[in-house]
Amino acid sequence: MSSLSAKANAALPPRKSTLFWFRLRRSPLTLLGLFLLAMLLLLAVCAPLISPHDPTRINIVERFSPPSADHWFGTDEVGRDIFTRILYGARLSLGVGVAVVLSAGLVGTIIGAVSGYFGGRVDQIIMRMMDIVLAFPSLVLAMAVAAVLGPNLQNAMLAIAIIKIPVYVRLARAETLALREKLYVKAAATFGIKPWRIILRHIIPNAVSPVIIQVTLDIGDAILLVATLGFLGLGAQPPTPEWGAMISIGWKYLLDYWWYPTFPGLALFLASCGFNLIGDGIRDILDPKANR
Amino acid sequence: MKQIILKRLTMLVLVLLGVTLITFFLSHVIPGDPARMMVGQRASEETLQEVRRQLGLDQPVWVQYLTYMKGLFAGDFGNSIRTQQPVVHDLIAFFPATLELAITAFIIAIAIGIPLGVLSAVKKDTGWDHSSRFFSIAGISTPVFWSGLVGILIFYKFLGALPSSGRLDLTIPPPAKITGLYLLDSLITGNWAAFTNSLWHLILPAFTLAFAQLAIVTRQVRSSMLEVLGQEYIRTALANGIHGPVLLLRYALRNALIPTVTVVGLSFGSLLGGAVVTETIFSWPGMGKYVVDSIAFLDFPAMMGFTFVISFGYVVINLLVDLTYYTLDPQIKE
Numbered sequence: 001m002s003s004l005s006a007k008a009n010a011a012l013p014p015r016k017s018t019l020f021w022f023r024l025r026r027s028p029l030t031l032l033g034l035f036l037l038a039m040l041l042l043l044a045v046c047a048p049l050i051s052p053h054d055p056t057r058i059n060i061v062e063r064f065s066p067p068s069a070d071h072w073f074g075t076d077e078v079g080r081d082i083f084t085r086i087l088y089g090a091r092l093s094l095g096v097g098v099a100v101v102l103s104a105g106l107v108g109t110i111i112g113a114v115s116g117y118f119g120g121r122v123d124q125i126i127m128r129m130m131d132i133v134l135a136f137p138s139l140v141l142a143m144a145v146a147a148v149l150g151p152n153l154q155n156a157m158l159a160i161a162i163i164k165i166p167v168y169v170r171l172a173r174a175e176t177l178a179l180r181e182k183l184y185v186k187a188a189a190t191f192g193i194k195p196w197r198i199i200l201r202h203i204i205p206n207a208v209s210p211v212i213i214q215v216t217l218d219i220g221d222a223i224l225l226v227a228t229l230g231f232l233g234l235g236a237q238p239p240t241p242e243w244g245a246m247i248s249i250g251w252k253y254l255l256d257y258w259w260y261p262t263f264p265g266l267a268l269f270l271a272s273c274g275f276n277l278i279g280d281g282i283r284d285i286l287d288p289k290a291n292r
Numbered sequence: 293m294k295q296i297i298l299k300r301l302t303m304l305v306l307v308l309l310g311v312t313l314i315t316f317f318l319s320h321v322i323p324g325d326p327a328r329m330m331v332g333q334r335a336s337e338e339t340l341q342e343v344r345r346q347l348g349l350d351q352p353v354w355v356q357y358l359t360y361m362k363g364l365f366a367g368d369f370g371n372s373i374r375t376q377q378p379v380v381h382d383l384i385a386f387f388p389a390t391l392e393l394a395i396t397a398f399i400i401a402i403a404i405g406i407p408l409g410v411l412s413a414v415k416k417d418t419g420w421d422h423s424s425r426f427f428s429i430a431g432i433s434t435p436v437f438w439s440g441l442v443g444i445l446i447f448y449k450f451l452g453a454l455p456s457s458g459r460l461d462l463t464i465p466p467p468a469k470i471t472g473l474y475l476l477d478s479l480i481t482g483n484w485a486a487f488t489n490s491l492w493h494l495i496l497p498a499f500t501l502a503f504a505q506l507a508i509v510t511r512q513v514r515s516s517m518l519e520v521l522g523q524e525y526i527r528t529a530l531a532n533g534i535h536g537p538v539l540l541l542r543y544a545l546r547n548a549l550i551p552t553v554t555v556v557g558l559s560f561g562s563l564l565g566g567a568v569v570t571e572t573i574f575s576w577p578g579m580g581k582y583v584v585d586s587i588a589f590l591d592f593p594a595m596m597g598f599t600f601v602i603s604f605g606y607v608v609i610n611l612l613v614d615l616t617y618y619t620l621d622p623q624i625k626e
Contacts (some may be wrong), residue, residue: 143599
């Protein structure tokens with residue numbers, strides 16, 4: 001009897017979550033991404049516990065000290081500990097990257113759902129507007145917007161959110177077009193439920209999974225963009241311990257004090273790489289059709 | 293086919309109009325007072341009003357937009373605040389350097405990316421594949437400014453093998469100007485010293501810029517190769533005894549490259565963006581370095597001129613890419 005039920009069980013398809021973990025374990029690169037990100041998060045959260053230094057304390061005597069036991073990644077032009085600044089910068093970069101992409105994802109999904117649900121002229125206008133935003137190379141538009149709004153971190157975040165929105169609008173719109181024809185949505189409309197309620201309660205929750213994949217894929221890119229604007233002087237301003245802003249000062253000292261721009265860049269690379277590995281992996285796992 | 297081209301051209305005009313609307317909005321509407329920015333904080337009220345009148349800022353917004361459009365059609369982006377020259381002249385002067393860098397990077401990305409993608413697809417799930425996938429993810433995760441810095445550190449500082457800045461050594465006079473592309477000009481005029489020297493200067497920035505592009509190309513080629521290799525006509529070809537390079541290149545790659553064209557075209561946008569950063573790091577005298585230098589001076593005419601020209605180029609490139617796509621794919625013929 002018991003062996004019979006075991007056989008029956010074995011024939012059942014595995015549950016979705018089991019399959020997810022199984023595929024995850026088979027994907028070494030995704031695991032590497034998870035590991036990288038977990039490390040960075042840990043370092044960011046525990047920054048004050050890990051480093052005895054203050055990220056903003058100036059100590060001219062120790063300026064440009066090479067990496068040593070006391071200053072693992074050396075010090076900068078006013079003697080601040082670069083390792084400590086990278087730790088605090090991790091809080092900033094990870095937080096900003098996630099915040100920017102989440103807000104772009106939220107706004108874009110709502111616009112896309114509205115556009116797809118109502119169709120007609122609203123849809124036409126919204127989609128043409130998105131085409132126009134997509135007509136700009138993303139970094140170039142972000143630079144222009146950030147420069148016009150004024151160079152600081154908030155405006156850089158806003159600029160990056162703006163260039164990220166169209167992708168989400170397109171994704172959510174495509175999903176909505178399919179969902180709009182579903183019986184339960186039509187039934188809801190027949191019952192006289194108001195359109196905004198249908199969009200919020202019935203469309204968006206069902207359109208969200210491609211959006212989530214895109215979010216994970218975009219965070220790494222957003223972190224890079226924030227840092228690039230910082231590097232160009234259009235994002236966080238020194239002395240904020242933002243990785244891009246640190247490099248924007250540090251690269252001028254590259255040839256004499258190589259550690260100054262090198263380590264913040266390495267942190268940036270690892271953070272972005274972590275998110276990209278995870279995003280890539282999750283896409284493969286959730287969408288085995290993609291056959292990558 | 294004609295219909296498609298016509299439709300795309302109409303779209304092109306609409307999108308370009310939209311681009312002008314955005315650049316106009318960014319340069320004329322959002323900044324509180326461009327006149328004040330031009331004359332500085334200490335200028336008198338009369339000067340301010342005079343500048344405002346000269347710039348047409350006392351006119352209604354739609355009149356300002358029409359004036360702005362008239363200027364664009366005449367190729368007038370205003371004068372740069374930093375160089376005091378017409379922005380158009382500046383951009384034309386800096387354009388060849390950017391073009392030379394972008395084209396070289398593009399060629400590198402394709403020449404390495406396609407074979408790498410094919411290799412990765414053929415050796416799926418082996419060490420080759422894993423390392424090529426890691427390599428391509430690393431490519432899109434590396435900030436361009438950082439890979440440039442690391443390149444300078446290794447190849448200039450430690451190995452002393454490559455120069456770190458500019459297009460030519462100071463001791464070498466630039467070749468006679470024909471196209472403005474040093475490699476081409478020096479080749480045409482038979483100026484070997486300038487040719488080798490400019491090639492030498494091009495290597496590091498071009499590879500830096502190509503790195504991210506390379507990743508995108510590799511990824512796309514890999515995934516479309518995998519898709520094509522799973523199709524029946526490939527199996528049939530295999531059953532007929534076709535194998536090896538003939539199968540891979542003549543049967544599979546030709547079809548796998550069709551979707552790659554689109555992705556590569558789109559990635560040209562990030563190439564242009566990346567050029568801004570690469571040129572800054574390598575003191576490459578192109579449009580990107582020009583615009584970054586303008587940022588510090590809040591030189592809006594220069595920045596908007598650059599934004600417009602780059603976006604214009606990007607839109608046109610994408611149109612060409614789409615049209616190539618239609619001609620390449622025989623299935624798209626209504």
